[in-house]
Amino acid sequence: MDVEKYLSRIGFAGPAEPSLELLRSIHRCHLLSVPFEDLTIHSGGRIQLDLPIVYDKIVNQGRGGLCFENNGLFSWLLIKLGFRVTLISGQVKNSFTGRYGPPFDHLIIVVCLEGRRWLCDVGFGVPGFTAPLSLETSGPQEQGHRVYRIRESTGMRFLEWQREENRGAEGDWSEIYKFTLEPRCMEDFREMCQYHQSSPSSKFFCKSLCTVLTPGGRLTYVGRRLITTTFPTEATGGVIETSTRDLKEEEIPDILAEKFGIVLHSLLFVSKDEAITPPAVTY
Numbered sequence: 001m002d003v004e005k006y007l008s009r010i011g012f013a014g015p016a017e018p019s020l021e022l023l024r025s026i027h028r029c030h031l032l033s034v035p036f037e038d039l040t041i042h043s044g045g046r047i048q049l050d051l052p053i054v055y056d057k058i059v060n061q062g063r064g065g066l067c068f069e070n071n072g073l074f075s076w077l078l079i080k081l082g083f084r085v086t087l088i089s090g091q092v093k094n095s096f097t098g099r100y101g102p103p104f105d106h107l108i109i110v111v112c113l114e115g116r117r118w119l120c121d122v123g124f125g126v127p128g129f130t131a132p133l134s135l136e137t138s139g140p141q142e143q144g145h146r147v148y149r150i151r152e153s154t155g156m157r158f159l160e161w162q163r164e165e166n167r168g169a170e171g172d173w174s175e176i177y178k179f180t181l182e183p184r185c186m187e188d189f190r191e192m193c194q195y196h197q198s199s200p201s202s203k204f205f206c207k208s209l210c211t212v213l214t215p216g217g218r219l220t221y222v223g224r225r226l227i228t229t230t231f232p233t234e235a236t237g238g239v240i241e242t243s244t245r246d247l248k249e250e251e252i253p254d255i256l257a258e259k260f261g262i263v264l265h266s267l268l269f270v271s272k273d274e275a276i277t278p279p280a281v282t283y
Helices: 003-009 020-033 051-060 067-080 186-196 249-260
Strands: 084-092 106-113 116-120 141-143 146-153 156-162 174-179 209-214 217-222 225-230 241-246
Touching (some): 003 051, 003 067, 020 106, 020 116, 051 067, 067 084, 067 106, 067 186, 084 186, 217 249
Antiparallel strands (some): 084 106, 141 146, 156 174, 217 225, 225 241
């Protein structure tokens, strides 16, 4: 890994000594620069988890990736910068089916810094958090217009968030994913990486997608739609604004290049937005 080239790829410039300030900064920089996307699956390719290959894809080719790629590579960067890093496994609650995925469904990072543990995740998309979350509290943790918490129950931890309309001490919480703190390694996720590339119960197999955080919101491509989300400000009256643009198949490559900086060299790309089949097993 060329650390300086990676930091340049995510737009970070400054001292790189391990600290909470640095961790927060590069976490946000990564989310603003590297898309969460599954376009390889829909371009006739296969996602590989060997970190030098992931590094070449994200840093040299200017691509993004799934959680296994984004968080796997980010964990390598953190180690190179001197952070104490542990990989853990999460199970995502699918927003389409309402069910949790299997174990190793999601790769997450835990950083131990000055005796405190921080949950890091630059490979999730919506409604992921922008700054590391403390694992030392079960109380609400506010980030901009969203509030998160990590609830513990029967040996399992649940990452939850409050939707904007439900914010407040008594507001309803929605589950994002559940996890334990058992240490894992990249090899543990290979089977699920293959699952997400071939299972009709995975949204990544069923939908071509690409999403990236922007300074004032989020830009998302799904199937033949481009969705622009603007986060609440005084100018928007404190509400989220969303607009959707329908795309023709032939204009998608140009949109990906213009809006996300992604150039697909494969001529095999086909957009996809199919219904997800609920898994036979409930986790």
